[in-house]
Amino acid sequence: MTLYDRIQETTQFLQTKTTIQPSIGIILGSGLGGLEQLVENAESIAYNEIPHFPQSTVEGHASKLIFGVLAGKNVVMMAGRFHYYEGYSQDEVTFPIRIMKALGAELLIVSNAAGGMHPSYKVGDIVLIQDQINLHPEHPLRGRNDERLGPRFPDMSEPFDLRILALAKSIAAAQGLDVKTGVYAGLQGPTFETRAEYEWLRRIGADLVGMSTVSEVIVAIHGGMKVFGASIVTDLGIREEQNKITHDEVLEAANAAAPRLAALVKELVGQL
Numbered sequence: 001m002t003l004y005d006r007i008q009e010t011t012q013f014l015q016t017k018t019t020i021q022p023s024i025g026i027i028l029g030s031g032l033g034g035l036e037q038l039v040e041n042a043e044s045i046a047y048n049e050i051p052h053f054p055q056s057t058v059e060g061h062a063s064k065l066i067f068g069v070l071a072g073k074n075v076v077m078m079a080g081r082f083h084y085y086e087g088y089s090q091d092e093v094t095f096p097i098r099i100m101k102a103l104g105a106e107l108l109i110v111s112n113a114a115g116g117m118h119p120s121y122k123v124g125d126i127v128l129i130q131d132q133i134n135l136h137p138e139h140p141l142r143g144r145n146d147e148r149l150g151p152r153f154p155d156m157s158e159p160f161d162l163r164i165l166a167l168a169k170s171i172a173a174a175q176g177l178d179v180k181t182g183v184y185a186g187l188q189g190p191t192f193e194t195r196a197e198y199e200w201l202r203r204i205g206a207d208l209v210g211m212s213t214v215s216e217v218i219v220a221i222h223g224g225m226k227v228f229g230a231s232i233v234t235d236l237g238i239r240e241e242q243n244k245i246t247h248d249e250v251l252e253a254a255n256a257a258a259p260r261l262a263a264l265v266k267e268l269v270g271q272l
């Protein structure tokens with residue numbers, strides 16, 4: 001079955017389960033989990049009930065789609081995403097983005113926990129993503145292109161919508177929230193980076209590094225969606241001379257900053 005046919009089947013299935021037609025898709029990475037509590041009329045569907053959906057395997061990530069209303073807008077949220085390092089193909093990692101688009105979402109909001117490399121970053125900072133560097137070994141659009149899903153050679157000159165980014169900055173300022181902006185580099189993981197790798201990433205222009213997001217963003221752009229993204233800085237890469245990075249530390253820092261990012265995203269959604 002072609003990707004296009006699988007998308008149709010899954011979309012039709014979901015439309016029998018909910019009457020909500022989302023205009024925005026949101027990926028609740030480590031850091032945006034708090035949004036789940038802010039959604040009204042929430043209806044959840046477990047990934048394992050959804051045809052063609054992969055299952056999530058990572059600790060600390062849930063596994064369901066949530067339809068609901070956030071700040072007056074219909075949204076579909078992924079609680080739990082699929083990472084390439086878990087063994088999924090790039091098609092599987094990005095399949096939910098195709099579904100969001102097919103359900104009617106015109107905007108994708110992505111969030112993640114990331115290592116921070118810009119010298120001004122501190123643990124717990126919220127960083128709005130202004131651009132990305134894709135360092136995954138496999139591209140999500142590799143293979144025959146289906147023109148019904150998007151163009152063969154998508155333009156990537158502005159993957160993160162600069163107007164929405166500016167709006168988010170002004171909302172943050174009004175909320176008294178200190179946010180930064182930065183470039184996110186996506187690698188496959190699952191190892192955190194060596195000191196030499198953090199240094200190399202910094203030199204190639206990355207401010208943030210993580211193991212998700214870039215493929216999802218590429219597929220959203222391929223499908224003609226707009227994208228807004230934010231990271232929570234959970235560790236400082238090369239500058240943590242004495243410290244080793246652990247998954248627990250990453251989750252702890254992300255959870256601590258999550259309510260601030262959730263409040264920002266809710267207000268942003270309301271003002272769009």
Ligand code: HPA
Nearest residue numbers: 113114115209210211250
């Ligand atoms: N590197 C890669 N992924 C991450 C990091 C990091 O330092 N922190 C959180 N996710």
